[in-house]
Amino acid sequence: MPVTVLLVDDEPLVRAGLRAVLEAQPDIEVVGEAADGAAVIPLVRRLRPDVVAMDVRMPLMDGIEATRLVLRTVDSPPKILVVTTFENDEYVYEALRAGADGFLIKRARPSEIVNAVRLIAEGESLLFPAAVRALAAEYGSNKARADLDRAALTEREEAVLRLMARGLSNAEIAERLIVGTETVKSHVSAVLAKLGARDRTQAVIAAYESGFVSPG
Amino acid sequence: MPVTVLLVDDEPLVRAGLRAVLEAQPDIEVVGEAADGAAVIPLVRRLRPDVVAMDVRMPLMDGIEATRLVLRTVDSPPKILVVTTFENDEYVYEALRAGADGFLIKRARPSEIVNAVRLIAEGESLLFPAAVRALAAEYGSNKARADLDRAALTEREEAVLRLMARGLSNAEIAERLIVGTETVKSHVSAVLAKLGARDRTQAVIAAYESGFVSPG
DNA sequence: GACCATCTCCCCCGTGCGGGGGAGCCGTTG
DNA sequence: CAACGGCTCCCCCGCACGGGGGAGATGGTC
Numbered sequence: 359m360p361v362t363v364l365l366v367d368d369e370p371l372v373r374a375g376l377r378a379v380l381e382a383q384p385d386i387e388v389v390g391e392a393a394d395g396a397a398v399i400p401l402v403r404r405l406r407p408d409v410v411a412m413d414v415r416m417p418l419m420d421g422i423e424a425t426r427l428v429l430r431t432v433d434s435p436p437k438i439l440v441v442t443t444f445e446n447d448e449y450v451y452e453a454l455r456a457g458a459d460g461f462l463i464k465r466a467r468p469s470e471i472v473n474a475v476r477l478i479a480e481g482e483s484l485l486f487p488a489a490v491r492a493l494a495a496e497y498g499s500n501k502a503r504a505d506l507d508r509a510a511l512t513e514r515e516e517a518v519l520r521l522m523a524r525g526l527s528n529a530e531i532a533e534r535l536i537v538g539t540e541t542v543k544s545h546v547s548a549v550l551a552k553l554g555a556r557d558r559t560q561a562v563i564a565a566y567e568s569g570f571v572s573p574g
Numbered sequence: 575m576p577v578t579v580l581l582v583d584d585e586p587l588v589r590a591g592l593r594a595v596l597e598a599q600p601d602i603e604v605v606g607e608a609a610d611g612a613a614v615i616p617l618v619r620r621l622r623p624d625v626v627a628m629d630v631r632m633p634l635m636d637g638i639e640a641t642r643l644v645l646r647t648v649d650s651p652p653k654i655l656v657v658t659t660f661e662n663d664e665y666v667y668e669a670l671r672a673g674a675d676g677f678l679i680k681r682a683r684p685s686e687i688v689n690a691v692r693l694i695a696e697g698e699s700l701l702f703p704a705a706v707r708a709l710a711a712e713y714g715s716n717k718a719r720a721d722l723d724r725a726a727l728t729e730r731e732e733a734v735l736r737l738m739a740r741g742l743s744n745a746e747i748a749e750r751l752i753v754g755t756e757t758v759k760s761h762v763s764a765v766l767a768k769l770g771a772r773d774r775t776q777a778v779i780a781a782y783e784s785g786f787v788s789p790g
Numbered sequence: 791g792a793c794c795a796t797c798t799c800c801c802c803c804g805t806g807c808g809g810g811g812g813a814g815c816c817g818t819t820g
Numbered sequence: 821c822a823a824c825g826g827c828t829c830c831c832c833c834g835c836a837c838g839g840g841g842g843a844g845a846t847g848g849t850c
Contacts, residue, residue: 525779543799563740761827773807
């Protein structure tokens with residue numbers, strides 16, 4: 359009995375690529391595709407795939423929310439393999455916390471991709487780069503925020519960083535969030551400290567590099 | 575006689591996707607693949623493809639340089655179809671100036687992709703979004719820098735922007751480029767003006783959003 | 791109740807940043 | 821030749837930014 363896979367990605371090209379790579383294996387079968395997380399629930403119910411290859415970033419519903427939904431609303435849910443473009447995608451960790459079983463970078467070689475699907479299907483939790491395995495382990499255990507509070511921005515700090523990454527000044531951010539500029543300065547300072555950034559420019563760079571915000 | 579295509583992209587997944595999409599057409603045949611622009615010349619000589627689907631961003635040699643090389647060193651060269659991830663990729667325009675015959679966004683639907691390959695093979699110059707057609711037309715005629723000098727950064731300005739986008743201060747940039755800080759300030763001011771940015775943060779954002787620099 | 795994180799706001803203070811000028815040197819183009 | 825664009829450097833100036841430190845108000849956790 360082959361491993362059945364459902365592909366969820368907003369880019370048809372990526373779906374075609376995954377399909378081509380996976381269908382080349384005799385023991386793997388792609389049973390369906392979806393272009394957005396919002397479409398995933400009925401498909402999972404109907405197709406009952408062993409593995410869902412899920413993109414993180416999608417227009418309507420992202421991979422995190424979709425993962426959560428699948429695991430909550432479907433009984434004996436499929437394994438979730440999160441697919442991402444960037445190595446250090448903040449969202450990936452969120453997806454793992456949401457219950458995803460592993461993740462895969464799009465740059466991976468075909469052999470690594472099929473391997474990942476097989477391992478996931480067997481119940482292995484796989485996390486591709488070794489460094490990330492450690493990171494995600496820490497994330498899993500709900501201690502260990504001490505030395506990676508770099509990522510542990512508070513809600514407010516995230517909001518401020520998002521606006522910083524859109525080019526707003528402190529005054530403009532204050533206006534937008536309906537708080538005083540001194541408050542914004544506090545949050546900005548906290549963000550800079552946690553990100554190890556010297557100024558807002560470096561913070562915005564970190565935001566882009568980590569995938570916290572992304573171009574386009 | 576089918577249209578023969580050579581795929582050049584550093585991501586195997588994208589190559590597999592393109593191959594799957596194109597091979598599904600009876601009149602299109604993928605005759606080869608390359609993972610970097612540096613490998614393209616011998617392959618073109620040997621395979622003599624009608625069309626080269628060329629990624630812009632690749633580790634060793636980018637699509638622009640590769641396009642230039644192919645068109646210069648090969649006689650009766652293939653058509654070059656530039657493939658890109660981002661809509662407003664500065665590099666795309668450079669590639670078009672380098673002699674590429676058209677460009678395609680990776681998000682495009684499969685039908686659009688095969689269409690693009692067919693049209694390019696027939697000698698059509700195709701530029702996907704209408705807005706870009708106009709832009710590239712202006713780029714083609716070597717006037718028209720007046721109203722889009724936004725993009726017309728000088729070498730030095732590009733260098734400064736690149737360093738800005740790595741988080742360097744004016745003093746650090748000056749050190750790196752071995753010039754005075756006042757010089758750097760001049761360049762920074764020019765960059766800000768041309769990009770319509772208010773401060774360096776907005777300039778860096780523009781750099782990311784335009785694909786001038788990219789995460790990872 | 792004590793503790794802690796978060797959010798809010800305040801003070802002072804130094805400086806890096808960016809605007810607005812100008813100027814000399816060089817190479818290309820008309 | 822003169823003109824122009826690009827690179828280099830200089831001046832003055834105002835201000836937003838970021839560091840350091842403090843503080844009151846929530847709300848949740850132990």
